[in-house]
Amino acid sequence: MSLDRPSIAVVLVEPAGPLNVGSVARLCANFGVDRLRLVAPRCDPLGEEAVRMAVHGRSLLEAASRHSCLAEALADCRRVVATSGRLDAPPLPLLPPGEALRWLLVGSAATAAAAPSAAPAAMAAPLALVFGREDRGLSNDELLQAGRLLQIGTGAAYASLNLSHAVAVVLHELHGLRSAGEATPSPAGAVRAEDPGDPATRAALEASLADAEELLLEVGFLYPHTAHARMAKVRALLQRAQIDEGEVALLRGMVRQLRWASRRGSP
Structure with missing residues (x-):
């Protein structure tokens, strides 16, 4: 290589x-x-x-x-x-x-x-x-x-x-x-404006999605019997966007902070 x-x-x-x-x-x-x-x-x-x-x-x-x-x-x-x-x-x-x-x-x-x-x-x-x-x-x-x-x-x-x-x-x-x-x-x-950069690794994206699903179940946005189908739509959205490693880290940080706030009971 x-x-x-x-x-x-x-x-x-x-x-x-x-x-x-x-x-x-x-x-x-x-x-x-x-x-x-x-x-x-x-x-x-x-x-x-x-x-x-x-x-x-x-x-x-x-x-x-x-x-x-x-x-x-x-x-x-x-x-x-x-x-x-x-x-x-x-x-x-x-x-x-x-x-x-x-x-x-x-x-x-x-x-x-x-x-x-x-x-x-x-x-x-x-x-x-x-x-x-x-x-x-x-x-x-x-x-x-x-x-x-x-x-x-x-x-x-x-x-x-x-x-x-x-x-x-x-x-x-x-x-x-x-x-x-x-x-x-x-x-x-030279790099053309339309040339995409590289997306995040699959492991990083899947870990972020798992965190998000756990939080959304916890706060009642998702229900166990529909979570799989709803998360498939979220995954499709992120796949179309092909977000990079920094963007995945940002999303994961947001999810973790929201979980902390919801468990603490304060905005």
Whole structure:
């Protein structure tokens, strides 16, 4: 990983097919992706079939980290793109691959140019590409852990893609953008006004949301039976805004002060 080329992690959620897992490891090697993360795999990622399909991606397969849930796999990531084939009311807008992947790549480079002292931390956070289950994709809760949702255009007659085929399409598009230098800011290090900075890590945002939910339940704004749905709307709002680490700290500080005041019984 170089300072102008942040690490990219491909994240597979509950993959069930060892052939797919092995094929994805090979694709990661093909396209220069250096991290593979597996969330609660439903097959043996190091079984004979997976290893046979990985070929020269075997080292990536063997080094793949395993996680109990998607939040754990994304905790150190700032910019996350999740893939979705759903058309029924997705929680965030669905974007074509090029648009979603440019967002994934551009922010870290813009941050590095605008604030070089912050660049090491920004570049150390992997960029994540999340792919869902072979049979049912990602849930709404999982999609809401991404900053952008990517949908691959297909023919209307049969829109479902095999997992490894979807990964191949996305990584090919990503490789083209990286090769064309679309992860770098404007010439001479200038940063365009529309270039976004990097959002907070997923771990920081989730901790802030957990604090907020606890307070809102305590003061009666949320009720246990509707809290999940209401907080999903708050999460979607913050995901659209893509708030940064300082803004997350501000929100968390406000929540903690409000909790202190409510428990003390004074304004």
